[in-house]
Amino acid sequence: MFRNRPIPVLLAGTMLATFSMPLAAQTRQPVTDQAPPAQPAQAPVLPTGDVITQINVVGSQRIEPDTVRSYLKLRPGDLYTAEKGDQAIKDLFATELFADVTVREASGVVTIEVKENPVVNRIIFEGNKRLKEDKILKEIRLAPRQIFTRSKVRADVARIIELYRRQGRYAATVDPQMVTLDQNRVDVVYSIVEGSKSRVEQINIIGNEKFKDGRLRHEMATKQARLTSFFSSNTSFDPDRLAYDQQKLRQFYLTQGYADFRVVSAIAELTPDKRDFIITYVVEEGQRYKFGDVKVESDLRDFKPDFAKSIVPMKKGDWYNAKQVEDTVNGLNETAGLLGYAFAEADPEFDRDPEKKVMNLTFRLAETPRVYVERININGNTITQDKVVRREFRLQEGDPFNTFQVKRSKDRIQSLGYFQEKFEIDQKPGSTPDRVVLEANLEEKPTGSLSLSAGYSSLERFLVNASIEQTNFRGLGQSLSASVNYSRYSKSVELGFTEPYFLDKNIALGGNVFRRDYNSFNFINGNQRNNTYSQVQTGLGLRLGVPVTEYTQLQLRYGLSKDDVSLDKLTYYTNGQCDPLLAGRYLCDAIGNRLTSSLGYSLAYNTTDNGLRPTKGNKLVLSQDFAGLGGSVKYLKTVISADHYTNLGRGFVVNFSAQGGYIHSFEGTRRDASGAEVDPVRLVDRFYLGQPQMRGFDIRGIGPRVQRLPYKYNSDGTPAKDANGNFILDPTRKTLLADDSLGGRAYYLGHIEMQIPLGSGARELGLRPSVFVDIGSVFGVKRPTTLTLPPGSAALTRDILDASGNKQCLGADGTTLSVRPASGTCPTGTTNYAQTIPAFSEVFLGDTPKPRVSVGFGVNWNSPFGPFRIDIAKALVKYKGDDTQLVTFNVGTQF
Structure with a gap:
């Protein structure tokens, strides 16, 4: 008899900690390599030489005996030997289907006794907080309903x-553990102790004389753990990043002229407490080189060396720069591509002169045929129709x-927003050397959204939004949208549709219908909001867009809308008419x-x-x-806007924006009701500026406005006067009786905003x-007519009307209201219910083109409870x- 002995060894060093959690009435056993308990002494090996007459299989449950026999090299009629019996055991163990195998032979009858490996019932992880189960399961070999083997467990432990x-x-x-179940099943439990994160405590550089350590550390992806690197994930030690940093150092020195630079060694050592790492680089800088003779040799028919030389930026005597050489190669290749040579490659040849410390350089462009587009293949678009992508190809x-x-085709396809962010058009050889196949390998992303959200805004207070939008309707690139918005100060309903290629022509046709209800407000008594006028707008819009050039688009539009502007009659009306003393002449108008x-x-x-998130380029409208x-209105409104985006590298993007x-x-x-001349442009047609366009200022917080100021009073209740006997106004914000923004006929606005990149850890949190x-x-x-109601004026009170316009009487209890009799006199025990109008003086402020300036910073955060944006700006x-x-700030959530 021949029986297996040692079971393959699991990784030593993974059995350092065990966190056990017993499952109901089951015993958890560690998955180890120790040999099974000693077996009873086996009978001596029988003499070999018998001819095999029969092969029996004993102990198989799930696996058919014929399947077991198929794994063997033993066959009836063969001569049985001890070596063949040993080989049979090895062959069966190699299948990883069996936990134990015994081979016995007697009088030509061979008996194969097997014990099958159990089936995995489920995989359990304990102690994992930093790595979720779904991420680990994708990486390991074992899975439910698979055959359990110790080799797979070892591999899984190593992978985790x-x-x-x-x-x-x-x-x-x-620590891998196994829980034995009935029917030869097991639960596999991986007990994990995650430990703390190993950070890079120090980066030492030895051998650098021309550049300081700090300058070289700036070039590396790995950063030292400091308080300022809280959001960075690059402070953790990563062997792959260690090799990458060596390459980054070499690239930096090569851009500074040190062509012989090399990293002699890079060593990472654990600190004595075994928690952090210290990395030490030993470098040799070598000599610094300058460019010598720079030549271009071209065998292309239409790409003459003299023309190519004008593209080369480096000159003799400039410091050698490997990055500049690489950019020149790309520039020459792209220029050749513009002439139709798709497979032209500029090959740089270096001739180094160590004595003179110069690098002679020759760019060679070998002969290659001019190339034509043989075919355009579009792959991966399961929803989007081919023509939607093809019409964007140039x-x-x-x-x-x-x-x-x-490249232009790639940018246009990516700007559609239907496909993955990083998209490239591959170039492949065609059927002949002068043919090329362009292949767009697409990966579609969802283009439809259905959302119901609620949130809170510092401007709108509580708000609710429901919308449905499909930007690739029917896979034809059509846009269909519907939305409903509600807040305390604004409400709207809107439906829209756009066909970007009407009748398969490069003509965009679209339209929308809408109803918008906006309540304007001002601030009184400090930060208390007071509703002023209400504007209800109902209308529709039609638009037609056609391209003028590759980068220029013309859009024509027609709009028809009806506006109803009103004031609350109970608050601002007297005897059925808008009262200027209550509302101001500008609101009544x-x-x-x-x-x-x-x-x-x-x-x-x-x-x-990129039309969605641009990083470079210009936009002028x-x-x-x-x-x-x-x-009933006639005006011409003109708006000009310009944007410039610059990519500074390393994730920094600057946007310069101006509009007017x-x-x-x-x-x-x-003229208004009193005959006074008023501004020809109506209040609701003017421009307004403030939050959110101009951060650091409140909504409509900039520009012409009328403030209604009260007068100061002495402690005895008499009006305060100055030395000349004039009444004194109280201009403090907390005492304002009204603060109405009037808007303007002209405006200008500029922004300079820079996006700041963070480490991958912060990006995973959604911080931008x-x-x-x-x-x-x-x-x-035009300066409006302002009003003044001085102290002691006769018009100090007004009757307060009910919803039907009836004058009211106030009961003795101070709360009960009743309709005043036709005689105009309130009954005994009641008083006339009236409002006292405080004395005031209106002032006109803010009508100046002088610039307002604010600075600040903001953060977008995709928080667990919804998108969050906060801006802190100082005027x-x-x-x-x-x-x-x-x-x-603005915060919301979806439900």
Whole structure:
């Protein structure tokens, strides 16, 4: 008889810690390599030489005996030997299906006794907090309903430890345990002790003379653990990053002219407490080189060396720069690609002269045929139709190959927003050397959204939003949307549809219908909000877009809307008329219905690399709208905006933005009810500026406004006067009786904002910070007629009416109200229910083009309870009447 002995050894060093949690009435056994208990002494090996007459299989449950025999080299009629019996055991163990195998032979009858490996019932992880189960399960070999083997357990333990090491947790241990169940099943339990994260405590560099340690550490991906690196994940030790940093050091020195630089050694050592690492690099800088003779040799017919030489930026005597050489190679290749040579490659040849410390360089462009596009393949689009992608290609089958057009096609396809972020168009050889196949390998992402959200805003207070949107409707690139928004100060319903290629022509046709209800408000008594006018707008819009050039788009639009501007009659009316003493002449002038019929256009020039999240490029838009094709208002509104995006590298992106606008009225002179001349542009048509466009200021917090100020009073209740006998106003914000923004006919606004990259740990949290500077102003409104109600004036009280417009009487209890009799006299025991109007004086402020300036920083955070945005901005330059606000935030959640 021959029986297996040692069971394969699990990784030593993983059995350092065990966290056991007993399962009901079951015993958990460690999965170890120790040999099974000693077996009874086996009978001596029988003499060999018998001819095999029969092979019996004993002990198999799930596996058929014929299957067991198929794994053997023993066959009836063969001569049985001890070596063949030993080989049979090895063959069966190699299948990893059996936990034990015994081979016996007697008088030509061979008996194979097997004990099958159990089946895995489930995989259990204990102690894992930093790595979720779904991430570990994707990496290990064992899975439920598979055959349990110790080799797979060993491999799983090693893989789990490797996953933790990639997170910088070198103290992590894994203790595999097995719980035996009935029907030859087992639960496999991986008990994990994650340990603390091993950080890089110190980075030492030896041998550097030309650059300081701090300058070289700046080039590395690995950072030293410091308080300032709290959000960075690059402070953890990673062997792969160690090799990457060596390459980064070499790249840096090569850009500075040190062509002989090399890293002699890189050693990572654990600190005495076994928690952190100290990394030491030993380097040799070598000599610094300059460029010598720089030549270009071209065998391409249309790519002459003289022309190619004009593309080469480096000159003789410049410091050698390997990055500049690499960029030149790419530039030469791209230029050759513009001429149709898709497979042209500029090969740099170096001739180093150590004595003169110069690097002679020759770029060689070997002869290659001009290439044409043979075929365009589009793969991976299961929903989006091929024509949606093909119409964005700037090349067609049969066209000469052009690298610029290929890149432009990539940018246009990516700007659709239907596919993955990192998308490339691959170039593959065609059927002949002068043919190329362009292949777009797409990975679609969801383009439809259905959301119901609620949140809180510092501007709108509580708000609710419900919307449904599909930007790739039916896979044709059509956009369909519907939304409902509700908050304390605004409500809206809107439906929209856009067909980007009407009748399969490059013409975008779309439209929308909407209803918007907006309640304007001002601030009184400090931060107390007071509703002023209400604007209800109902309308529709039609738009038509056509390309003018590759980067220029023209959009025509028509809009028809009806506006109803009203004031609360109980608050602002007297005897059925808007009362200027209560509302101000400017608000009384704004009320009424009007119909606006406008025709407009937008001319947009856009070279940004991505329409969704641009990192480089420019965008310039000119828009004009003319109202007067029918309707009751006539004006021309002009707005110009410009954006420039610059990628500074390392994730820093700067956006320079500027915009401005002006509205001109064709209605001529307008007068209010009192006959006074008023601004020809109505209140609701003007420009407004403030939060959120101008951070650091409140909503509509900049520009022309009217403030209603009370008078100061002495302690005895008499009005305070100055030395000249004039009444004194109290201009403090906390005493304002009204603060109404009037808007302006002109405005300008500028931003400089830089996105700040964070480590991968912060990115996983969804943190995207930025710093910004805002500058702007709104101005140019005709000075309104202001009112004054001095102390002692006769018009100090007004009757308060009920909802039906009846005057009221106030009961003796101070709360009971009743309708005043027709005689106009309240019954005995009641009094006239009236409102006292405090004395006031209105002042006109803020109508100046002088700039307001604010600086600050903001953070977007995809928090567990929804998107969160906070801005902290300080108004550096402001003027009298402006309303500032230091902190604004917006938070919501989906349910």
